[in-house]
Amino acid sequence: MIEIDEITKIYQGQRAVDAVSTTIETGTIACIVGTSGSGKTTLLRMINRLVEPTSGEVRLNGEATSAMPPHLLRRRIGYAIQGHGLFPHHTVARNIGAVPRLLGWPKAKIAERVDELLDLFGMEPSQFRARYPAALSGGQQQRVGVARALASRPDLLLMDEPFGALDPIIRARAQEDLRRIQRQLGSTILLVTHDMEEAIRLGDKVCVMDGGKLVQDAAPTRIVADPASRFVAEMVGDAERPLRLLSLIPLSDLLEPGEAPGDPLDEGANLRDALSACLWTGREAVPVSRDGAPVGRVTLEAIRAAALRHGATDDAPVPA
Numbered sequence: 001m002i003e004i005d006e007i008t009k010i011y012q013g014q015r016a017v018d019a020v021s022t023t024i025e026t027g028t029i030a031c032i033v034g035t036s037g038s039g040k041t042t043l044l045r046m047i048n049r050l051v052e053p054t055s056g057e058v059r060l061n062g063e064a065t066s067a068m069p070p071h072l073l074r075r076r077i078g079y080a081i082q083g084h085g086l087f088p089h090h091t092v093a094r095n096i097g098a099v100p101r102l103l104g105w106p107k108a109k110i111a112e113r114v115d116e117l118l119d120l121f122g123m124e125p126s127q128f129r130a131r132y133p134a135a136l137s138g139g140q141q142q143r144v145g146v147a148r149a150l151a152s153r154p155d156l157l158l159m160d161e162p163f164g165a166l167d168p169i170i171r172a173r174a175q176e177d178l179r180r181i182q183r184q185l186g187s188t189i190l191l192v193t194h195d196m197e198e199a200i201r202l203g204d205k206v207c208v209m210d211g212g213k214l215v216q217d218a219a220p221t222r223i224v225a226d227p228a229s230r231f232v233a234e235m236v237g238d239a240e241r242p243l244r245l246l247s248l249i250p251l252s253d254l255l256e257p258g259e260a261p262g263d264p265l266d267e268g269a270n271l272r273d274a275l276s277a278c279l280w281t282g283r284e285a286v287p288v289s290r291d292g293a294p295v296g297r298v299t300l301e302a303i304r305a306a307a308l309r310h311g312a313t314d315d316a317p318v319p320a
């Protein structure tokens with residue numbers, strides 16, 4: 001677990017980060033989201049001590065980071081940034097193996113880890129290990145950057161706008177990949193983004209920053225359904241709240257027995273997918289399958305009722 005305790009950074013009398021406290025459970029993703037200048041990057045960099053806090057403490061599995069030499073701390077904390085910062089004159093394998101090599105892992109173990117990560121990221125090891133970064137697409141470079149940050153199985157991975165440079169379609173794929181790989185490896189990730197959509201999609205929890213302060217720290221459903229302030233509500237985008245809520249509810253929540261015409265949706269899909277499928281094809285219900293076998297259906301009526309139920313919170317006054 002990572003504990004951030006009243007951490008503050010003051011630059012020339014200005015509080016860039018103002019007494020922020022939160023915790024990140026092991027094996028989860030926390031997303032810090034906020035507008036430009038709200039202190040996100042400063043907060044992230046205080047965790048690996050690229051920026052020294054003015055006051056406050058960070059604990060990594062109970063151990064205060066202030067007590068660890070920064071270079072040793074950074075071996076326990078992976079760091080992936082926009083533009084990925086790959087070494088241009090090193091092969092993909094050498095880039096990914098950089099930290100394990102520093103840690104003195106045996107060569108065979110490094111090679112095994114490199115291939116395992118390339119596989120996880122859908123890059124055939126025999127085809128990619130010996131390439132140089134210049135011979136990779138932007139999306140592939142980004143994946144190698146993340147693979148490198150994960151290579152030594154760090155206690156925590158910090159990611160600063162990791163998908164900022166990617167076009168929207170590749171970006172969505174990269175987000176899905178990260179989520180899948182994070183679950184598979186059980187990694188703990190703290191990710192900075194200015195994009196609320198990305199934070200909601202990726203985060204087990206979302207930390208919203210404004211003017212150096214942490215203004216809300218909650219699960220994505222909570223952020224969307226119950227924003228703590230007008231600022232958070234605006235970041236979420238009031239108009240889309242019912243739809244966003246639907247996208248957070250799995251089909252299994254509204255599954256009922258029965259049949260429906262047309263192509264089935266997998267039960268892992270969400271109500272927003274089902275609503276689109278109904279509206280697109282003029283159906284009153286969609287069949288739902290699990291591992292390809294039919295398990296029931298979700299009706300348009302039930303989706304409408306769910307949207308209305310959650311929509312009720314939309315009518316409630318949003319706190320100033």
Ligand SMILES: Nc1ncnc2c1ncn2[C@@H]1O[C@H](COP(=O)(O)OP(=O)(O)OP(=O)(O)O)[C@@H](O)[C@H]1O
Nearest residue numbers: 011012016034035036037038039040041042043194
């Ligand atoms: N080295 C520094 N010296 C002085 N002020 C700084 C320094 N680094 C950051 N700041 C200030 O601290 C505040 C927070 O900056 P920070 O980079 O953490 O914001 P951010 O939320 O990451 O913004 P962006 O999304 O634009 O990267 C800003 O007002 C910035 O000008």
